[in-house]
Amino acid sequence: MKKNFFPLICIPLLFTPCVYAVDLGHGFSLKGFGTAGMVANTDDQADYVANHAFQNYGAGRSDQVTYQVDTRFGMQMDWQALDRLSFTAQAITKQYEDKTWEPRLEWGYAKVKLLDNVDVRAGQIRPAIYMLSDYLDINYANPWVRPPSDFYSAASITHMTGIDFLWRPKTGPVTWLVQPYFGESNVKLVGGSNLDAENIAGINLTANYQDFTFRFGFVNYVLTLHSNDFDTTLIPALQGLCLTIDPVACQAISDFGLKNAESSFGSIGVTWDNGDYFITSEAGRRNSTSRTVSALTSWYISGGARFNEFTPYVTFSSSKSEDNTVYTSGSVYTNQIITALLANGGQNQSTFTLGVRYDFYENFALKFQWDRIDTQTRGGQAGTGKGLFINPTTEFGNSPNTVDLLSTSIDFVF
Amino acid sequence: MRLSRKIVVISVLCSASIFAKADVVVIVSASSSISQLDGDQVSDIYLGKTATFPDGSQAVPLELENGSELRDEFHEKVTGKSKSQLKSYWSKMVFSGKGNPPKDVADVKEVLKLIGANPNMIGYIDKGSVDKTVKTVFAP
Numbered sequence: 001m002k003k004n005f006f007p008l009i010c011i012p013l014l015f016t017p018c019v020y021a022v023d024l025g026h027g028f029s030l031k032g033f034g035t036a037g038m039v040a041n042t043d044d045q046a047d048y049v050a051n052h053a054f055q056n057y058g059a060g061r062s063d064q065v066t067y068q069v070d071t072r073f074g075m076q077m078d079w080q081a082l083d084r085l086s087f088t089a090q091a092i093t094k095q096y097e098d099k100t101w102e103p104r105l106e107w108g109y110a111k112v113k114l115l116d117n118v119d120v121r122a123g124q125i126r127p128a129i130y131m132l133s134d135y136l137d138i139n140y141a142n143p144w145v146r147p148p149s150d151f152y153s154a155a156s157i158t159h160m161t162g163i164d165f166l167w168r169p170k171t172g173p174v175t176w177l178v179q180p181y182f183g184e185s186n187v188k189l190v191g192g193s194n195l196d197a198e199n200i201a202g203i204n205l206t207a208n209y210q211d212f213t214f215r216f217g218f219v220n221y222v223l224t225l226h227s228n229d230f231d232t233t234l235i236p237a238l239q240g241l242c243l244t245i246d247p248v249a250c251q252a253i254s255d256f257g258l259k260n261a262e263s264s265f266g267s268i269g270v271t272w273d274n275g276d277y278f279i280t281s282e283a284g285r286r287n288s289t290s291r292t293v294s295a296l297t298s299w300y301i302s303g304g305a306r307f308n309e310f311t312p313y314v315t316f317s318s319s320k321s322e323d324n325t326v327y328t329s330g331s332v333y334t335n336q337i338i339t340a341l342l343a344n345g346g347q348n349q350s351t352f353t354l355g356v357r358y359d360f361y362e363n364f365a366l367k368f369q370w371d372r373i374d375t376q377t378r379g380g381q382a383g384t385g386k387g388l389f390i391n392p393t394t395e396f397g398n399s400p401n402t403v404d405l406l407s408t409s410i411d412f413v414f
Numbered sequence: 415m416r417l418s419r420k421i422v423v424i425s426v427l428c429s430a431s432i433f434a435k436a437d438v439v440v441i442v443s444a445s446s447s448i449s450q451l452d453g454d455q456v457s458d459i460y461l462g463k464t465a466t467f468p469d470g471s472q473a474v475p476l477e478l479e480n481g482s483e484l485r486d487e488f489h490e491k492v493t494g495k496s497k498s499q500l501k502s503y504w505s506k507m508v509f510s511g512k513g514n515p516p517k518d519v520a521d522v523k524e525v526l527k528l529i530g531a532n533p534n535m536i537g538y539i540d541k542g543s544v545d546k547t548v549k550t551v552f553a554p
Contacts, residue, residue, distance in 0.1 A: 021508070031508060076509060088511050111511060116465045116472050121511060134510030141506040166512065168464060173454060175463045208463060210454075275494040309498065359498035362480075413505045 027080035035139045037070030037409030045396035046389035048405055050146050053156040054097045056190040061391050068095045070146055070409050072137060084113040092137055097190045106159060119166040127181050128204035129155050131215050131269040131282050140411035143313050143357050145369040148300040150317035150351050153388055154286050155265035157197050160185035179204040193227030215269035223293065225258035234337065241334050248330030252338055261290035279303040294345035295322040309360060315353035319388060321346055325378040348376040349387030364412045371405040437541040438488045440552035446533040451552045457493045459536060461503065462513035475516040476525055476537040488538045491554040
C-alpha cells in the first residue's frame with residue numbers, strides 16, 4: 001500500500017517556511033518540488049494518463065477520479081564541492097510504469113564549470129529532447145496542470161547515462177544556449193517491456209531575443225525493444241510464416257521488428273512572453289526505421305495572460321500518426337498480425353484546454369483545468385480510435401471519442 | 415490656513431505613497447572596469463543567462479532578500495518579472511541544473527560592503543545610498 005503513503009509525507013511540506021532551498025552548510029543544499037493533483041474523467045471506457053508509455057492506471061475506466069496521474073514529489077540535493085565542481089541528485093516519487101511509487105533517481109550528475117559560460121554535466125541526466133524536457137516533472141514551473149500530453153508523449157527517453165554541454169554565448173542582443181548531448185538509456189515501459197536507446201546524440205539550440213525564445217531540437221538514437229509479447233509471440237509467429245507460406249512475412253520482420261532501429265525526434269519551438277501575456281508553441285516529428293514506432297507529427301499552441309496572481313490560459317494540441325492503417329501485402333495471417341500492430345500504434349487525438357493558474361501563496365500554485373480530448377480513428381480502421389488513452393474497451397478503440405477531463409492541482413517548490 | 419496645509423500634507427503623503435519607490439540603481443565596485451550596462455545586460459546577468467560582463471569578466475549578481483521593496487522595483491523595471499514569475503523561472507533553472515538564483519543579501523549596507531570589496535559583483539541599491547566605494551552602471 002505504498003501509494004497511500006504519499007499524501008502523508010506531503011502534508012508536513014505544506015507547513016514548511018517559504019525559503020527557497022534549505023542550506024545544510026558545507027556547500028550542501030536541499031530543494032524540493034511536488035504536485036498534489038486530482039483528475040476526473042467523464043468517460044468510463046478508457047483511462048486518461050499523462051503519458052501512456054509510463055503510466056497504466058489513470059482516470060476513467062480504472063477510477064473515475066484519481067490522484068495518480070499528476071501527483072508527485074521530488075527532492076534534490078546539491079553539493080557545491082569546489083568553486084567549479086558540483087554534484088546533484090534528484091529523486092522523484094510518482095506513479096511509475098510498474099504502479100509502484102518507490103522513489104527513483106531521475107538525475108544524478110557531476111557538473112564542471114569549464115569556462116564562465118560553458119558547463120559540462122556527466123552522469124544520469126535528462127536528454128533535452130523538448131523545450132520543457134528539463135522540468136517536465138516540475139509543474140510549478142509551467143502554467144498548466146501538466147505539459148500538453150499530445151506533444152509530450154512522443155519521444156519517451158526520460159533519462160540517460162551520458163554527458164551534455166551547456167554553452168551560453170552571446171551575440172549582440174541575442175543570448176544562446178547550445179546544448180549537445182550524448183548517452184545511452186534503458187527505459188522501462190508499461191506492461192513489463194523496456195526500451196534500449198543507444199548512441200543517443202542530440203542538440204538543443206535556444207536563442208533568446210527580448211521577449212522571444214526560439215528553439216530547435218534534434219535527437220537521433222538506436223532503439224531496441226525488449227517485450228515479451230514481441231519477442232515470444234509476434235516475431236516467432238512472423239518467423240513461422242516466413243519459413244512456410246509467406247515470404248512477405250520475412251520482410252515484415254525487418255520492417256516492424258524493433259531491433260537496432262535508427263530513430264529520431266526533431267522539433268521546433270517558439271515562445272513570446274512579455275510578462276503580461278505569453279504564447280508558446282512547439283511542433284515535432286518522430287521517425288524510425290522500424291514501422292512499429294509509428295511516424296508521428298505532434299504540436300501544440302498555448303497562450304495566456306497574467307492578471308496579478310491569476311494566469312488564465314488556453315491550449316490546443318494534436319498528435320497524429322502518419323503510417324498506413326491496414327497491411328495487405330502478405331498472406332491473411334501476416335496481414336492480421338501487422339494490422340493489429342499498426343492499430344496499436346494509432347495515437348491520433350487532439351485536445352482543447354482551458355485553465356487557470358492561481359499563485360495563491362508564495363511557492364504555491366493552484367490550478368484548475370478542463371480538457372476536451374477528441375480521439376480519431378485512422379480511416380475508420382477498428383482498434384485505431386483510442387488516441388493516447390490506455391485500457392480501452394473494444395468499443396472505445398473502434399470509434400472516435402470525445403472525452404472531457406477536469407483537473408485540479410496544487411504545485412509547490414521549496 | 416491650517417486646513418489647506420493639512421490637505422497639502424495629506425496630498426504629499428498620498429503621492430509619496432504612490433511614488434514611494436526609491437529610485438533603484440545598479441552598481442558595481444568603484445574598482446571595476448565596467449562603466450555602463452544596459453537593461454538587457456543587467457537582466458541577463460540577474461536571470462543567469464550569462465555569467466559574465468560584456469567584457470568577458472565574471473559577473474556575480476547580488477539580490478536583496480525577498481520582501482524588500484527595492485527588490486520588487488528592480489525586477490519590475492529590469493527583468494520584467496513579478497515575484498511568482500521569478501519563482502517559476504528559478505524553479506526551471508534550479509531543478510534542471512542550469513543555474514541557481516543570485517545570492518540573497520540582507521540589506522543595502524551589506525550589498526555596499528560586498529560590492530566595494532569585489533570588482534566581479536553587481537548589485538542594486540537606492541540612488542541615495544550610492545557612496546564612493548561603488549559606481550552606478552545603470553539607472554532604470
